[in-house]
Amino acid sequence: MKHRVSIFVFAALTFAIYFFEGEIWMYFVALVLFSFITFLGVANMDFKWFLKSYISNPHAKDRIIALTFDDGPTEFTPKFLDLLNRHHQKATFFCIGTQIKKHPEIFIRTVAEGHDVGNHSFSHSKTTGFLSIFKMKREIVRNDRIMLKKVGVKTDLYRPPFGITNPGIAAAIRKTGKKSIGWNIRSFDTAISDEKKILKRILPKIKPGSVILLHDTSDKSYRVLQEILLFLERENYRSVTVSELFNFKK
Numbered sequence: 001m002k003h004r005v006s007i008f009v010f011a012a013l014t015f016a017i018y019f020f021e022g023e024i025w026m027y028f029v030a031l032v033l034f035s036f037i038t039f040l041g042v043a044n045m046d047f048k049w050f051l052k053s054y055i056s057n058p059h060a061k062d063r064i065i066a067l068t069f070d071d072g073p074t075e076f077t078p079k080f081l082d083l084l085n086r087h088h089q090k091a092t093f094f095c096i097g098t099q100i101k102k103h104p105e106i107f108i109r110t111v112a113e114g115h116d117v118g119n120h121s122f123s124h125s126k127t128t129g130f131l132s133i134f135k136m137k138r139e140i141v142r143n144d145r146i147m148l149k150k151v152g153v154k155t156d157l158y159r160p161p162f163g164i165t166n167p168g169i170a171a172a173i174r175k176t177g178k179k180s181i182g183w184n185i186r187s188f189d190t191a192i193s194d195e196k197k198i199l200k201r202i203l204p205k206i207k208p209g210s211v212i213l214l215h216d217t218s219d220k221s222y223r224v225l226q227e228i229l230l231f232l233e234r235e236n237y238r239s240v241t242v243s244e245l246f247n248f249k250k
C-alpha cells in the first residue's frame, strides 16, 4: 500500500537524479530517506505502511475502550480474569500457541468468560521480522489449529508479535484472512519497572475508542490493571472486546 507508493517515489527520484545527472550523494540521501521511512513503517503499525491495522475506533459513540493483553495465557492470567470479572469488564487476549499448550485450561476459561481471544502467532519468534511468508503463515495457522482443538474457537483477529509488520507479514495476514489488530496506547508494561510511570503513559491518553496494550505476564501488570479499572469506573468508561469496539461481526 503506502509501501508501494514509497517504492515508486524512490524509483522516480533515482531516475530523476540519473536523468538530471545528479551527484552521487543525492542517490545516497534518497536511499537513506527510503530506508528510514521503511524502518518506521516496520516498527509502527499505526503508519499502516504495509497493510490496514485496526488501532483505535475514533467513531466510538459510547465511552467504550478495549483492554488487550498479549503473550498469555500464563500463570498470572487467572488473577487478571478474576479482577476483570469483579469489575464486570470484558477484554481481548492475544494468545501465543506455545502458551495455550502449557495452560489449556486457562485458555478455555478465558473464552468461557466471554472475553475475545486473538491469535498472537504460535511461537512469538524473536526473528518474526525475518521469517519467510511460508513460515509466517505457518506461525498463524498452527496457533489457529490449537485454538480450534482446545475450545473449538476460530478467530480472525491477529496481533503481530512486537507490533512488527513488513511485506511478508502483511502477505501472511492477508492469506490467512486475518484482521491485523494494533493499539493506540502502548503501556510498555514489560519494559518500565515503575508502575506510576506506566499509568502515566496510559490514563491521560484514554479516550472513547482507545485500544490499550498490556501483558498478562506479571504481578506488576496486574497492579497496573487494578488502577486502570478504578480509573475506568471513576470516569464512567466500559471496556469491551475488540470485536465489539470495531463492530466486527462474529
Ligand SMILES: [Zn+2]
Pocket: 070, 071, 120, 124, 161, 162
Ligand atoms: Zn507479544
